[in-house]
Amino acid sequence: MNSDPVILISAIEHFAYCPRQCALIHCDSIWSDNPHTTHGKRAHRRVDSGQHRQERGRQVLRAIPLWSEALGLSGRADAVEIVGENIHPVEYKSGVRHGVTADLQLCAQALCLEEMLNTNISYGFIWYGGPRRRVQIDFTSTLREEVKEIVQQIREQILTAELPEAPNDKRCSQCQFLQYCLPELTSSPNRVNKYLTELVFGCDT
Ligand code: SF4
Structure with a gap:
């Protein structure tokens, strides 16, 4: 039996932002809200409702559980959109873009969906509430490799329990x-x- 710790998909964004932040949350189980996170939680209510709906020709499924046996990942997609045969994960952020941190999280969701549904997903979307913009994120081979590398680094961080x-x-x-x-x-x-x-x-x- 594989005893490697399962990594939460959200940890990828935390690690990409700051490895120390990731260790505080995922090794030391510390959580603290500030005005940004409180606003984010409020803005997330509709997404968290889990209510699926049809929107302009797309089927939008909300709060979908995700996992990957291959990567040892688990988590949840804010939304998964289905347009014909195509599937796209969608992540909602209440603020503004912070580099590629959310891109990595979204790509990890796509990797999970690909494994769960035995399909290929070439892009997804991030909605940024600050500028009220929906941004398409392409799941390039570079982004996919970066996700796998970060998952490995998080696993090592959890196993060694070292605070960077x-x-x-x-x-x-x-x-x-x-x-x-x-x-x-x-x-x-x-x-x-x-x-x-x-x-x-x-x-x-
Ligand atoms: S060093 Fe500390 S305060 Fe700075 S980003 Fe990382 S966790 Fe946050």
Whole structure:
């Protein structure tokens, strides 16, 4: 029996954004909401309803469970659209695009659907609520390989249970873990002194 941990599809986006964020959520089971995530949860209500519908010639199935035995993945698609013989996963994001992080998550959903339904899926869509735009994402061989590589890295992260160093860069100001992660403090080479002087004794060095 394969004892490798099953990876949640959502972990791919977390890891692609910041490996430390992924470890906090998926190794340490920490969760924290900020205004961005709270807004995202509210905006997701319709998707989470699981109500399927017919929209402009497309059949839209919502909240569809996904898995891949080959990759050891499980999760859920916000929506799966069926147009004739073609199947496309659709992901809803309340905000704006952050590089390819969501593309990787969507591609992982496509890999699951391909295995589950024994089909080929060449593209899917991400709806961004910020600009109110639907973006087509092509599932190139490069994107597919990147997904598989990240899944492997997440699996190693879970097995070793190591918390990566904080990159402490522009990603942090948008991150819901800012107050737990303390990136400025934990990325410092003099982190113990810094902790004692700034947080415990309340003075600058
Ligand atoms: S605060 Fe920064 S380093 Fe910490 S988890 Fe978030 S993005 Fe990563």
